[in-house]
Amino acid sequence: MKFRSIVTAGLGLTLVAGLVAPSAAIAAQKPDTPVVKQVDENTKSLTTVSPTPTEAQKQQGRATIQAAEAADPAAFAERVNLIRASPKTLAYLKSFKGLDVNEQISGLAASMPTEPLIGFTGLVEAGAIEFKVKTIKNGWYSTEMIVHEQPLVQTRDLGSLPRCPSAWAAFWAWFAVNVTTCGAFAPFPVAAFACAAGFAVGGAIIDFNRGC
Amino acid sequence: MSTKSKYWLTLSGLLAAVVLTVGLAPVPLVFVLGGALVIGFLAAGVLYGQFQKDAIRSGALAAPFPLLLAIVAFNAALLLRGSELALFLVPVVAAALFTSCYVWSIKHGPYAPPRPTNTAT
Numbered sequence: 001m002k003f004r005s006i007v008t009a010g011l012g013l014t015l016v017a018g019l020v021a022p023s024a025a026i027a028a029q030k031p032d033t034p035v036v037k038q039v040d041e042n043t044k045s046l047t048t049v050s051p052t053p054t055e056a057q058k059q060q061g062r063a064t065i066q067a068a069e070a071a072d073p074a075a076f077a078e079r080v081n082l083i084r085a086s087p088k089t090l091a092y093l094k095s096f097k098g099l100d101v102n103e104q105i106s107g108l109a110a111s112m113p114t115e116p117l118i119g120f121t122g123l124v125e126a127g128a129i130e131f132k133v134k135t136i137k138n139g140w141y142s143t144e145m146i147v148h149e150q151p152l153v154q155t156r157d158l159g160s161l162p163r164c165p166s167a168w169a170a171f172w173a174w175f176a177v178n179v180t181t182c183g184a185f186a187p188f189p190v191a192a193f194a195c196a197a198g199f200a201v202g203g204a205i206i207d208f209n210r211g212c
Numbered sequence: 213m214s215t216k217s218k219y220w221l222t223l224s225g226l227l228a229a230v231v232l233t234v235g236l237a238p239v240p241l242v243f244v245l246g247g248a249l250v251i252g253f254l255a256a257g258v259l260y261g262q263f264q265k266d267a268i269r270s271g272a273l274a275a276p277f278p279l280l281l282a283i284v285a286f287n288a289a290l291l292l293r294g295s296e297l298a299l300f301l302v303p304v305v306a307a308a309l310f311t312s313c314y315v316w317s318i319k320h321g322p323y324a325p326p327r328p329t330n331t332a333t
Contacts, residue, residue: 159294175287182283188268189275189322190257193227193282194250200234200286201246204293 042149052098052139061107068110079109079117086121095133096141166211174203215325219260220317226252227282228310235289235302261326273322278313285309 035047053061069076083089083105093104112120123129130146162168178199185192213221226249233245257263267273285305292298292305 159292159296159298161291161295171287171291175283178283178287179280182279183276186276186279187271187274188257188262189223189273189279190253190262192275192279193223194253196279196283196286197226197230197246197250197253199283200230200290201242201250203287203290204234204239204242204246 039146043146044149045144045146047142047144049136049140049142052141058103062103065103065106065110069106075114076109079112079114080105082114082117082121083108086125088124088127089121092124092131092133095131097135098139160208162208164209164212167208170206170208170211174199174206174208178203215260216321216323217318219256219262219323220314220321222256222260223253223278224310224313224317226256227278227285227313228306230282231285231289231306231309232302234286235292235298235305260323262324264324264327267324273324275317275320275322277316277320281309281312 037045037047039045083093089108090101090105093108094101096104109117120129124131128148130148132144132146134142134144136142162171178196182192182195182199185195229252230246230249233242233249237245262273264273285308288305289302292301
């Protein structure tokens with residue numbers, strides 16, 4: 001999920017920065033090829049240069065946005081709200097001076113489905129991805145995307161311990177059945193103990209965390 | 213040591229063994245040992261002559277406290293199973309169950325003295 005979100009973020013970046021693929025109309029200057037730099041052991045940066053979109057390109061971008069919105073208005077609105085609720089993502093979109101931030105928001109919402117966008121905004125808010133946008137020559141944009149590789153979260157080995165509410169619910173249900181069934185044998189302790197032991201051994205087969 | 217004490221010592225030991233088995237034994241072995249322990253409980257009842265219908269029906273042999281304690285301890289062992297702390301905590305739970313059951317049984321442990329068999333003269 002993390003890798004897919006980063007790739008999708010890169011695609012979104014391209015779309016938001018230029019709203020369209022590089023156009024042959026801009027003959028004098030062409031966007032540089034992306035430059036990848038290893039900043040340190042856990043940090044990489046990708047710098048792209050993109051031209052200011054022409055009016056034709058903006059129209060094409062708007063058409064793409066309208067098509068995406070028409071395809072699924074509810075999901076599109078959800079993505080727009082998601083972006084607006086992410087201060088760092090908004091700050092990134094606002095850093096493209098001269099471009100309408102509302103169009104930037106709509107462009108990003110149109111560029112990817114909801115799940116990757118959730119991942120993208122989550123990574124941006126967590127600081128795993130940073131964007132630094134500068135306006136350079138002729139109003140072009142230099143965008144540096146800095147990716148901080150997250151160390152693997154080493155969770156302690158919890159074994160059979162329930163890890164989510166549904167797992168706990170399953171465990172407590174098992175416990176209740178255990179008590180009521182073996183409780184019926186209470187007048188005869190050895191049978192009751194044998195019953196409880198049988199339940200305990202049977203419980204070793206059950207994966208309470210399956211529902212998580 | 214009286215027969216009653218031996219009986220409850222045996223049951224307490226078996227209960228602790230169940231905790232250790234459920235909490236620590238790997239999957240194929242847990243079923244073998246667990247099955248053996250289930251049979252062990254029933255065998256203890258037979259060996260100590262506790263399969264007495266009248267005593268059972270009258271509730272004279274009822275032991276709800278150790279039963280509830282055993283169920284809680286068994287399920288605690290189930291939760292600890294496979295975790296990093298199992299090697300340390302499961303023996304502690306087993307020891308606590310053994311001690312609690314045996315100490316409780318000294319004053320409250322029900323026991324029906326085996327009936328003597330009548331032989332025709």
